[in-house]
Amino acid sequence: MVKNILIIGATSAIAETVAREYATQGHKLYLIARNEPRLTTIAADLRIRGAADVVVATMNVSNFSTHHSVIEKAYVALNTIDIVLIAYGALPDQKALEKSAENTVESCNTNALSVISFLTILANRFEEQSRGTIAVITSVAGDRGRHSNYVYGASKAMISVFLQGLRNRLHHSQVHVLDIKPGFVDTPMTAHIKKGGPLWAQPEAVAKDIVKSIENKKDILYTPFFWRYIMLIIRSIPEAMFKRGKL
């Protein structure tokens, strides 16, 4: 059966790889992102890979007032939505944010509040249709506040907690809510970080995990799997000890 899939932040490396998986399976895709030329390139690619149809729409997620109409348009085009994947996010420069309250709030607006806004609108739609999957890419960074990355971490943590509650609420309407927590992924977002070593994953591996977890209706996905254990250890370090470190 052809599924209708909405992806917000469709030009992100992980989202694009997920979209390729779904295109190969012949599903219908509605892609939202900011960069129009890139969206056009991606859409053409997905059509050739086998997508039943690809529709694109551009927007700036920080423009909260447009959220309602953007989702409305997606529903008009698709009629129903089986899967929504929210995949955008920006990795801020923690050091720079520490110097600016304004930029810190702005970063939280993009990484947390705009997602919450979308989720609020989508949750009501999904509750009404009583089926489907809402999947959001958060981060292992949301599992514990760390010296080097806590603004980003706090935003991701906010979404994760929101999703817990939403999962609880929508469970009664047979709606599946998936929280995706990737570790280090080799993407343009992390291009400035020195890479290599066994902790870095390719987006293809992460995308495969995501597609599988949507299929299996998993609640929380750590990807690659070993991050579940790494974060278990990091979460269980006592605060008194943790605060001395420089993680």
Added chain:
Amino acid sequence: MRLSGWGNYPIIDAGSHSPQSIIDVSACLLNKNALIPRGLGRSYGDSSLAPQILSTLSLNHFIAFDATTGVLTCEAGVSLADILSTFVPKGWFLPVTPGTKFVTVGGAIASDVHGKNHHVDGSFSDHVHSFQLIIADGSGIECSRILHPELFHATCGGMGLTGVIVSATIALKRVQSAYIDETVIKAKNLEEVFNLFEEHQASTYSVAWIDCLSSGEFLGRSLLMLGEHAKEGGLIARKKKRLTIPFNMPSLLLNQYSISAFNALYYHKQREQVAERRVHYDSYFYPLDCLHHWNRLYGKNGFTQYQFVLPKSAGLEGMTAVLKEIAASKRGSFLSILKAFGPGNKNYLSFPMEGYTLALDFKIALGLFDLLDKLDSIVLHYGGRIYLTKDVRMPELIFKQSYTKWPDFVKIRTQYGADKQFHSLQSSRLGL
């Protein structure tokens, strides 16, 4: 970042730029010093190495596909593996493929790669209709046999030294099945396998595995592997589980005794003179791709592949001279591949010419380059040349004596300003 070619020799520290779109490539060229474009880094030596590299791997989108003719336009960072898994289920196959599917379209053009069907279908660029090249000043030029033909012929096989190929239009070929009907014929020496190549030149695919350590009357004993696309079997682009060589193996693992033993086993595994079987294209064309990082088998010092071609006129005599020199050196090549080429094309630096090509792997070790120098002079004596995509040590003089169109290549490079912008360790070594 630390970079090397597939041979893991040499390993250098290089700066890397990863443009996210075709437009980004131009911006990248305008702001950077000399660099070399790089795809999946499967050339063996130093042709994709430079202090600064431009990775094309983010340019990995299909742009257009005509399902009636099989003509595909895609960005240059698309891999052959991606093309196969997308288009085999639709009944299309690569017109030409090298021995690994982990190369990009841009790399395949820049190396003008060949495959087991060279004697019938020519090399990769012979199936390229056109491509877009970003030249040194950041502008894009559409190249084909009609538009800027001299730039087209310089870029095909031009090792990335004319500009950055950002997209290409190629012709795929129709297949009814993902399977290959393979026939393996034993040949007890070089003369026999030469005759078999002649006898089977109508066969679509042909290649011979050759035991380069056998000598005397068995010098050049081989298994000739012929193939035709099957008519049945289905169109599944099977994805095999890949085994990974997790780290560099001790280089002593591959020595003349272990290789000799392997070769004897491999040759005698097949009892019959002629064996026929149906195999999936993945195991027929890419036997080594299922062994992830197989280059680590050669140890941390790395290895090189020495691939040369001798013109038909040199024939048996030239190949015998080379094989004798290798057998005497006792430097066994784990994998030695012999292939008959059809006529070459008009590209300035493309490798194939009508005759026979032999590819040999050698681990990097003391004295190896002396042996290769000796082989160079035999190859040169018989009017042959060495494949730039595999090369890591050819002296400038040998290059310039064997690739006789190099002055024309340099002229085009200068004309488009490429001599200021595009350099690899190899191009500097070869005086380009």
